[in-house]
C-alpha cells in the first residue's frame with residue numbers, strides 16, 4: 001500500500017486513471033487536500049473545499065474476481081466501517097454506497113473502470129461540508145469527531161478497504177452483502193427510485209439480491225429489482 005498526498009488536484013480519480021496506463025499497481029492511494037473539479041456519478045460535481053478527505057485508489061481486477069460492479073458495495077462498507085471507528089452508531093449506507101447521517105450526505109463515491117483497472121474515488125466530509133441548494137450535507141466534525149483529520153481517516157480507510165477487498169476476492173460478495181445490510185437503511189424503509197429511463201418508482205426496501213441490486217416491495221404486492229438509479233429515502 002502506498003499513500004501519496006498532493007496539495008491540490010483537479011480530480012484524484014482523473015489522476016489515478018492517468019497512472020493506470022503507466023502500470024500503477026493496486027493499493028496506490030492518492031489524496032488531494034482540495035480538488036478543483038471533483039466529480040460524482042453522471043457528471044455531477046463533488047464540492048471539494050479544503051478540510052475534507054478527497055482520495056482515490058486503484059484496484060486491478062484479477063481472473064476469478066466477483067463481478068466488478070459489486071465493488072461499489074465493498075467501497076460503501078469500507079467507508080462506513082472507517083466512519084464507525086470515529087463516529088460509532090451514527091451513519092447509514094444509502095444504496096448503493098452514499099454514507100448519510102440522518103438525511104445529510106457525509107460521503108459519496110465514484111467508481112470508474114478501464115480495462116482491468118477500477119478507480120475508486122471517495123469524498124468524505126471531515127471538517128467542512130459544502131452548503132448545497134438541493135440537499136443536506138454534514139461532516140464528521142459536525143457530530144463531534146473533531147480529533148479526526150483527512151490524514152488519519154485515510155490511513156484507517158486504506159487498511160479497512162484492503163481487508164474488505166481481500167474478503168471480496170476470497171469469499172465473494174456474500175459476506176460484504178451481510179455487512180452492507182447491517183449498515184444500510186432498515187428493511188421496510190420507504191424509498192423513491194428515479195430509474196435511468198426517467199420513470200419513478202415508490203416502495204419499501206426489501207433486500208439486496210446476490211448481485212447487490214436493490215429489491216423494492218411495491219404497493220401492489222409485487223417486487224422490483226433495481227440495478228441502477230437514484231434512491232431517495234422518504
Ligand code: ATP
Pocket residue numbers: 039040041042044045046047048098105106107108109110123125129130132135137138230231
Ligand atoms: P445521490 O444518490 O446522493 O444523489 P449520487 O450517486 O448521484 O448520489 P454522488 O456521485 O455520490 O451522487 O455525488 C454527487 C452529488 O453529491 C452532487 O450532485 C451533490 O448533490 C452532492 N455533493 C457534492 N459535493 C458534496 C459534498 N462535498 N458532500 C456531500 N454531498 C455532496
